[in-house]
Amino acid sequence: VTDRTRAPDESAVVIGFGEPRVTVTSDDSRVTDALARRFCELIATGTGRLVGDVRVRRAGAGYAVSAGGTGTTHWRTTAQAARRAQYLVLELLIRARSDVVWLHAAAAARSGRAVLMPGRRGRGKSTLVARMWENGWEFLSDDIVPLDPGTDLALPFPQAPAVREDIGRDVPEERVGDLSKSEVWFGDRVAKRPQPVTVIVLPAFRRRVNTELTPVSPGQMVLELMEGCWNLQETGESTVRYLSGLVTRVPLARLGYSDRDQAVARLAEWMDAGMPPP
Amino acid sequence: LTADHSITLHSRPARVPEVREHLLGDELLLHAPGLEAAHALNPSARAIWELCDGRRTLSEICDVLSADVGRTAAELASDVRAAVVELARLGVVTIA
Numbered sequence: 001v002t003d004r005t006r007a008p009d010e011s012a013v014v015i016g017f018g019e020p021r022v023t024v025t026s027d028d029s030r031v032t033d034a035l036a037r038r039f040c041e042l043i044a045t046g047t048g049r050l051v052g053d054v055r056v057r058r059a060g061a062g063y064a065v066s067a068g069g070t071g072t073t074h075w076r077t078t079a080q081a082a083r084r085a086q087y088l089v090l091e092l093l094i095r096a097r098s099d100v101v102w103l104h105a106a107a108a109a110r111s112g113r114a115v116l117m118p119g120r121r122g123r124g125k126s127t128l129v130a131r132m133w134e135n136g137w138e139f140l141s142d143d144i145v146p147l148d149p150g151t152d153l154a155l156p157f158p159q160a161p162a163v164r165e166d167i168g169r170d171v172p173e174e175r176v177g178d179l180s181k182s183e184v185w186f187g188d189r190v191a192k193r194p195q196p197v198t199v200i201v202l203p204a205f206r207r208r209v210n211t212e213l214t215p216v217s218p219g220q221m222v223l224e225l226m227e228g229c230w231n232l233q234e235t236g237e238s239t240v241r242y243l244s245g246l247v248t249r250v251p252l253a254r255l256g257y258s259d260r261d262q263a264v265a266r267l268a269e270w271m272d273a274g275m276p277p278p
Numbered sequence: 279l280t281a282d283h284s285i286t287l288h289s290r291p292a293r294v295p296e297v298r299e300h301l302l303g304d305e306l307l308l309h310a311p312g313l314e315a316a317h318a319l320n321p322s323a324r325a326i327w328e329l330c331d332g333r334r335t336l337s338e339i340c341d342v343l344s345a346d347v348g349r350t351a352a353e354l355a356s357d358v359r360a361a362v363v364e365l366a367r368l369g370v371v372t373i374a
Contacts, residue, residue, distance in 0.1 A: 248303055
């Protein structure tokens with residue numbers, strides 16, 4: 001996947017989302033390999049519009065990471081440098097596609113109907129979407145979902161999900177980032193086409209709770225979506241209007257769970273029943 | 279004036295004109311361009327918000343609401359005042 005033709009000591013990977021392309025180059029192929037794994041289904045082939053170039057260079061005992069007009073930041077480990085490069089790639093793609101609403105959310109589809117799962121980190125989005133995929137759902141995204149405001153379609157943005165390891169107890173939100181993650185390889189059952197958002201579910205992973213769908217008001221949900229909207233500042237009122245409309249068009253629920261299989265089964269059962277108010 | 283103690287039954291709360299409203303069924307989303315936060319009002323808070331026109335006093339707002347909810351204006355006063363204090367704290371109403 002990694003293009004090693006750029007220079008003898010340099011590897012590159014090109015990540016695309018539709019037309020826009022971002023190139024990541026590094027003098028350490030472990031960085032570009034990490035990016036290629038994370039963006040596996042978004043590796044670009046063919047022509048496109050180059051919107052940015054992220055550069056990761058060895059510097060002293062660590063790495064220097066930069067992109068176009070942004071300043072250079074320094075990172076100690078390969079993983080940290082790769083994460084920073086990933087963030088810059090996302091920023092560049094988001095800026096290049098201001099026609100869509102970018103949400104911090106996971107999404108998966110079943111029978112042509114997508115479930116959008118917004119929420120802050122540590123709520124169990126990636127864990128749930130990974131198990132949905134194992135149960136035959138199509139994978140759209142584990143972390144960032146681009147929504148087309150003209151059609152309510154969720155566009156596939158399939159980064160390889162990184163699932164936090166279960167340490168056997170609940171963790172306060174401010175410590176969730178400390179947990180290590182392991183990537184899940186999804187193979188080929190990734191949604192190739194946009195899927196209509198037909199339900200929005202807030203996952204709420206807690207240890208030792210029953211699997212339960214409970215109501216969420218449109219007000220609560222739209223605030224969640226706005227909080228997790230990557231390009232709200234840039235798109236402003238039109239996005240607020242769109243999200244306000246979306247939460248009144250589709251059923252909403254909170255899914256409390258500790259057992260992933262039960263959670264996926266409950267969700268499927270609810271959708272099959274026509275999504276009556278929980 | 280937005281301090282809690284400054285809001286009395288004679289105060290006249292007014293919606294800030296720049297605040298945009300988005301209907302969410304029975305609820306209402308308030309969003310002010312340039313402000314970081316948005317706020318969702320439940321149906322009760324929404325009813326109070328809609329009466330904050332800068333002309334009615336808090337006391338008159340209680341009178342209007344009492345006819346709708348079947349409680350006396352005196353019984354509503356504390357809750358209505360608390361809601362207006364909160365709306366003022368959020369920066370979506372001003373008090374005259």
